[in-house]
Amino acid sequence: MLESELHDLSDDADYAASQQQGSASMMLRSDSIKQNSPRDGAEVVFTKENVAIHPTQFASERISGRLKLIKQSSALFMTWIPYKGHSTEARLSDNERNLYTIRAVPFTEIRSIRRHTPALGWQYIIVVLSSGLAYPPLYFYSGGVKEFLATIKQHVLLVRSEEDANVFLVNDFQNTLQRTLSSLELPRAVPLACGPSNMSVDESILNENQERADNDVNNGSSSVTHFHGRPRQKVDPARDISIQVLEKFSLVTKFARETTSQLFRENQINGFSERRTPIQTNIDHPRRSSHVEEKTSDESCLALDSQEFDNLSLVWGKPRQPPLGSEEWIIFLDSEGRVTDSEALRKRVFYGGLDHELRNEVWGLLLGYYPYDSTYAEREFLKSIKKSEYENIKNQWQSISSAQAKRFTKFRERKGLIEKDVVRTDRSLPFYEGDDNPNVNILRDILLTYSFYNFDLGYCQGMSDLLSPILFVMDDESEAFWCFVALMERLGPNFNRDQNGMHSQLFALSKLVELLDSPLHNYFKQRDCLNYFFCFRWILIQFKREFEYEKTMRLWEVLWTHYPSEHLHLYLCVAILKRYRGKIVGEGMDFDTLLKFINELSGHIDLDATLRDAEALCICAGENGAARIPPGTPPSLPIDDGSVYAQQDEIL
Amino acid sequence: MSYAYLFKYIIIGDTGVGKSCLLLQFTDKRFQPVHDLTIGVEFGARMITIDNKPIKLQIWDTAGQESFRSITRSYYRGAAGALLVYDITRRETFNHLASWLEDARQHANANMTIMLIGNKCDLAHRRAVSTEEGEQFAKEHGLIFMEASAKTAQNVEEAFIKTAATIYKKIQDGVFDVSNESYGIKVGYGGIPGPSGGRDGPSAAAGGCCS
Numbered sequence: 001m002l003e004s005e006l007h008d009l010s011d012d013a014d015y016a017a018s019q020q021q022g023s024a025s026m027m028l029r030s031d032s033i034k035q036n037s038p039r040d041g042a043e044v045v046f047t048k049e050n051v052a053i054h055p056t057q058f059a060s061e062r063i064s065g066r067l068k069l070i071k072q073s074s075a076l077f078m079t080w081i082p083y084k085g086h087s088t089e090a091r092l093s094d095n096e097r098n099l100y101t102i103r104a105v106p107f108t109e110i111r112s113i114r115r116h117t118p119a120l121g122w123q124y125i126i127v128v129l130s131s132g133l134a135y136p137p138l139y140f141y142s143g144g145v146k147e148f149l150a151t152i153k154q155h156v157l158l159v160r161s162e163e164d165a166n167v168f169l170v171n172d173f174q175n176t177l178q179r180t181l182s183s184l185e186l187p188r189a190v191p192l193a194c195g196p197s198n199m200s201v202d203e204s205i206l207n208e209n210q211e212r213a214d215n216d217v218n219n220g221s222s223s224v225t226h227f228h229g230r231p232r233q234k235v236d237p238a239r240d241i242s243i244q245v246l247e248k249f250s251l252v253t254k255f256a257r258e259t260t261s262q263l264f265r266e267n268q269i270n271g272f273s274e275r276r277t278p279i280q281t282n283i284d285h286p287r288r289s290s291h292v293e294e295k296t297s298d299e300s301c302l303a304l305d306s307q308e309f310d311n312l313s314l315v316w317g318k319p320r321q322p323p324l325g326s327e328e329w330i331i332f333l334d335s336e337g338r339v340t341d342s343e344a345l346r347k348r349v350f351y352g353g354l355d356h357e358l359r360n361e362v363w364g365l366l367l368g369y370y371p372y373d374s375t376y377a378e379r380e381f382l383k384s385i386k387k388s389e390y391e392n393i394k395n396q397w398q399s400i401s402s403a404q405a406k407r408f409t410k411f412r413e414r415k416g417l418i419e420k421d422v423v424r425t426d427r428s429l430p431f432y433e434g435d436d437n438p439n440v441n442i443l444r445d446i447l448l449t450y451s452f453y454n455f456d457l458g459y460c461q462g463m464s465d466l467l468s469p470i471l472f473v474m475d476d477e478s479e480a481f482w483c484f485v486a487l488m489e490r491l492g493p494n495f496n497r498d499q500n501g502m503h504s505q506l507f508a509l510s511k512l513v514e515l516l517d518s519p520l521h522n523y524f525k526q527r528d529c530l531n532y533f534f535c536f537r538w539i540l541i542q543f544k545r546e547f548e549y550e551k552t553m554r555l556w557e558v559l560w561t562h563y564p565s566e567h568l569h570l571y572l573c574v575a576i577l578k579r580y581r582g583k584i585v586g587e588g589m590d591f592d593t594l595l596k597f598i599n600e601l602s603g604h605i606d607l608d609a610t611l612r613d614a615e616a617l618c619i620c621a622g623e624n625g626a627a628r629i630p631p632g633t634p635p636s637l638p639i640d641d642g643s644v645y646a647q648q649d650e651i652l
Numbered sequence: 653m654s655y656a657y658l659f660k661y662i663i664i665g666d667t668g669v670g671k672s673c674l675l676l677q678f679t680d681k682r683f684q685p686v687h688d689l690t691i692g693v694e695f696g697a698r699m700i701t702i703d704n705k706p707i708k709l710q711i712w713d714t715a716g717q718e719s720f721r722s723i724t725r726s727y728y729r730g731a732a733g734a735l736l737v738y739d740i741t742r743r744e745t746f747n748h749l750a751s752w753l754e755d756a757r758q759h760a761n762a763n764m765t766i767m768l769i770g771n772k773c774d775l776a777h778r779r780a781v782s783t784e785e786g787e788q789f790a791k792e793h794g795l796i797f798m799e800a801s802a803k804t805a806q807n808v809e810e811a812f813i814k815t816a817a818t819i820y821k822k823i824q825d826g827v828f829d830v831s832n833e834s835y836g837i838k839v840g841y842g843g844i845p846g847p848s849g850g851r852d853g854p855s856a857a858a859g860g861c862c863s
């Protein structure tokens with residue numbers, strides 16, 4: 001539908017302009033090195049204009065900026081600062097811009113750089129940090145990837161990975177040694193508020209960067225505050241609270257605003273402000289309690305946020321309702337079976353879920369397989385059309401003869417992997433248990449058919465977990481297939497082989513925790529846990545292994561309503577982490593312990609309570625929260641351009 | 653139960669080679685063919701005795717699928733032992749060993765003890781990798797080697813224990829500074845003689861449950 005917008009920049013004036021700018025900067029490049037030459041030992045060794053991030057799949061929504069390599073003493077740093085006030089990007093908020101800003105990351109923190117040089121389109125790189133987290137792809141609109149890598153090579157050890165010629169490992173020779181050394185270090189005593197990434201670069205260089213990237217003079221300092229999001233100023237703490245709260249509320253949704261005044265009164269009664277200090281001293285800065293007074297208001301605000309949200313969640317998480325049953329369901333339909341008010345339906349399902357008998361009828365609507373305004377008859381018709389369409393696709397692999405299969409390694413491998421996995425999916429459930437269970441074969445057929453329907457994405461582990469409840473509910477091969485297709489339209493990128501989708505999820509999660517629970521964020525930072533890998537399974541298979549089957553189905557239908565946010569699953573992660581923050585911080589969990597702890601939460605999470613918390617967090621965070629989730633993070637509905645899953649590697 | 657030492661193990665290798673089954677056989681002494689495939693990582697733990705000392709093994713069973721590797725690598729950190737598993741009936745799982753090994757060497761500590769396991773040796777009639785090839789590979793790369801079966805339990809106990817014995821010997825020989833937990837070893841009660849031997853932190857923690 002939006003295809004024309006995609007990768008079509010032929011008539012994009014901005015692109016033309018940027019091209020000009022690009023060539024100009026090419027000429028300026030060597031000059032700029034001289035201009036910035038050694039001042040306090042910091043030197044800009046590489047500058048590239050028009051290096052952009054595509055926050056969505058629309059190339060036209062890119063954020064352009066300037067990429068630099070800066071050398072100070074013997075350390076090399078990379079920065080990427082987005083331009084300000086670019087006309088076609090006006091609708092991107094400062095928040096979004098700041099979200100992506102790369103502020104002097106030292107190469108000691110970079111593990112590898114992956115280069116992508118597609119035949120069509122722009123070259124881009126993906127920078128992977130040693131934490132394992134990756135920045136979004138940086139597109140070089142004016143070329144220069146090679147030059148960039150060559151410059152790096154002059155300053156740090158850069159070696160091509162043996163596994164993949166497009167991957168360049170940074171400082172790899174020291175890897176083992178370095179790791180051993182760094183693990184010998186005592187827990188870092190770095191002030192928590194300032195990340196390792198901007199520790200050591202000369203501030204003046206940074207500020208200069210900032211100014212040069214800022215076309216908007218008036219706004220010169222706003223992005224300096226960056227993720228902290230608030231200007232630095234000394235404020236009377238008691239007054240501070242109301243200001244902060246008001247400020248936050250001015251951004252949140254209508255619903256939030258309506259509740260604000262009531263909430264305010266309650267908080268004051270609760271002695272809200274008095275509880276602030278202990279939080280800071282006990283959790284945020286265990287060893288620095290005597291310095292509380294010296295801290296900037298920045299930190300106070302951050303500490304405050306979490307406290308504030310703790311209180312809010314008590315007030316706002318609406319009680320869950322009983323599931324929607326058949327009698328009430330009828331009310332949502334007109335005489336011909338159309339859903340008259342889909343918003344109301346989604347809201348109702350969000351708060352209560354569905355009676356099991358209704359799932360078969362409603363899931364297809366929630367997933368977008370059937371349009372809400374379709375009639376009973378239209379749905380029956382669609383069902384029969386789709387059935388033959390399914391059979392056609394299925395026939396594509398069913399008709400592969402064994403002689404042909406012999407010469408079709410990719411097919412054999414895929415089939416083999418799927419066969420291995422369907423026998424390891426929910427086999428303890430009556431629906432899938434026992435030898436030669438026909439439902440297991442249907443799982444296999446659907447997955448194999450899907451891997452032909454979406455050959456680029458193919459099959460990836462975790463898909464069988466997502467399909468299992470759908471087949472159980474739909475109890476029809478073709479219907480289950482199409483519902484699965486609709487679900488994968490939303491979640492497909494999570495299964496990309498380069499893990500791009502999952503990295504953007506984890507990135508978004510880290511930003512949300514930073515916003516909604518800064519003590520926990522600081523703790524993770526201190527403990528080197530910011531990659532959030534411990535939440536990997538939660539997100540990839542949407543908590544399927546964390547709840548019993550029935551609860552999983554309940555949760556999924558709630559998530560699928562995309563009410564109040566399409567990214568509710570991320571708020572759910574925050575809600576769970578927040579709930580256990582005391583334990584995590586109190587017991588001083590390190591990465592290993594945390595991973596184990598999170599794994600073992602499986603089966604012990606109270607779904608309803610967590611959903612209430614997640615809802616509250618989502619509403620509290622409002623647009624602030626939404627702005628921290630990189631656009632395009634699944635399940636943002638993707639665009640059907642066929643290139644979303646384009647793979648570079650050959651595995652399956 | 654208190655322990656003298658706690659060792660962290662990781663189990664790595666291609667998807668479907670039987671890592672989770674090996675773990676389950678070792679911790680629960682049963683073969684569960686319908687066990688779910690692994691997403692991310694799973695945990696198991698068991699006490700064993702070496703040289704009359706109770707040793708707790710904390711075992712991380714990782715997901716084998718290629719595309720999860722960028723995530724699962726982060727689990728290698730601080731492991732004292734690794735079981736590198738292939739499936740003797742699937743040649744490609746043997747062919748991939750070198751890349752697993754490289755990963756392990758890169759992301760785990762250098763003194764990690766690695767045990768190579770050719771699993772599913774109950775399926776000898778479908779064998780695609782000979783015992784000699786396994787031995788050869790192990791020899792070339794300095795690994796301990798065993799063929800095993802998670803199904804019949806053959807050599808499963810031995811594989812885990814022999815790895816622990818090797819680690820234990822390294823401790824005795826002073827290869828590790830056991831007070832540094834990055835080696836994947838924690839000292840509990842009675843672990844090392846001297847002032848730090850009686851540290852009750854880990855043993856007290858282990859007292860509550862055996863996870």
Ligand SMILES: Nc1nc2c(ncn2[C@@H]2O[C@H](COP(=O)(O)OP(=O)(O)OP(=O)(O)O)[C@@H](O)[C@H]2O)c(=O)[nH]1
Nearest residue numbers: 667668669670671672673685690716772801802803
């Ligand atoms: N015959 C036989 N089958 C085995 C043995 N070990 C595992 N299997 C089978 O091999 C399949 C895969 O075993 P898993 O333990 O799930 O494999 P895994 O290595 O954990 O795989 P991932 O979790 O995907 O990385 C299962 O269906 C088991 O039934 C064995 O020793 N003998």
Ligand SMILES: [Mg+2]
Nearest residue numbers: 671672689690
């Ligand atoms: Mg497994």
